[in-house]
Amino acid sequence: MKTGRLEAFSDGVLAIIITIMVLGMSAPEGYTFDALKPILPVFLTYVLSFVYVGIYWNNHHHLLQAVNRVNGKILWANLNLLFWLSLFPFATDWMGKNHFEANPTAIYGVVLFMAAVAFKIMVYCVILSEGKNSNIGKVYSKDKRMNLSLLLYFTGVVFSFFFPIISLMIYLGVALMWIVPDPRIERTLKD
Template sequence: MKTGRLEAFSDGVLAIIITIMVLGMSAPEAYTFEALKPILPVFLTYLLSFVYIGIYWNNHHHLLQAVNKVNGKILWANLNLLFWLSLFPFATDWMGKNYFEDNPTAIYGLVLFMAAVAFKILVFCVIKSEGKDSNIGRIYSKDRRMNLSLFLYLSGAGISFFIPMLSLTIYLAVAIMWIVPDPRIEKAIKE
């Protein structure tokens, strides 16, 4: 089967996730700029999560552009990824409303870690379907950036119990690593 329905479904789920995240922010009752101060952590957490959802959407789109066909394993792997991404609104809301305390920051990191594992599983299923010599197989066979991300997410989750702000810095650094989609995929698509 072609990738169109999978992409459309995933796009819809990601749009709903972003909508739910923004609904987690509520405007203050007061009309002064000073009243915005208490919700700054909520906004910053939303901003980070929005960027992450954008990164996943972008990389997911690029991945599927290089895929010829999908099978049941790819569909289930994609659902696994969407499940973990669907937890972003909860983790975002909890961390933001609790001013980056240790437990919410650790859960946020764990959700980031599991979403990355799920993306890696999706890539694995695609490679298994397309073959190791396919464009995706060659691109992702030894992806150091993906493995480094997994390590950093897990480290950030552990560090959050000691220095939550350092964890946030780690999460932001990983987002910066992924902000630009893998140029190898774009090159492979053009060929």
């Protein structure tokens, strides 16, 4: 199977996820800038989550540009990724509305961790299908950034029970690591 339907379906789901996240925010009752202070954590959490959904969309797009064909394993791996990404609105809403308390911050980190695991599984399924010498195999066979991200997410979850603000800094740091898509895929496709 070609990748077109998989990409279109995934794009639609990601658009819905972003829509649900923004609908979870509501304007304050007051009209002064002081009225915005109580909802600042909600807004900041939304921004972080929006960036993460954008990162996943971007990397998903790059990944599928290097894939020749998809099979059942890749389709199920993609659904697994979309499942974890679909939990972003819940985790975003809970953490933002509870001003970065320990449990919501931990759950947010678990969702980030599981989405990263799901992306890694999808990459693994693609490499199984395309081969280790394929474009994706060359780029992702030993991806240190992906493994470091998993370690940092896990660390963030642990820290959330003691110092939630450190967890937020870790989550932000991982997002900054991924904000620029992997240039190796584009270089590999040009060669």
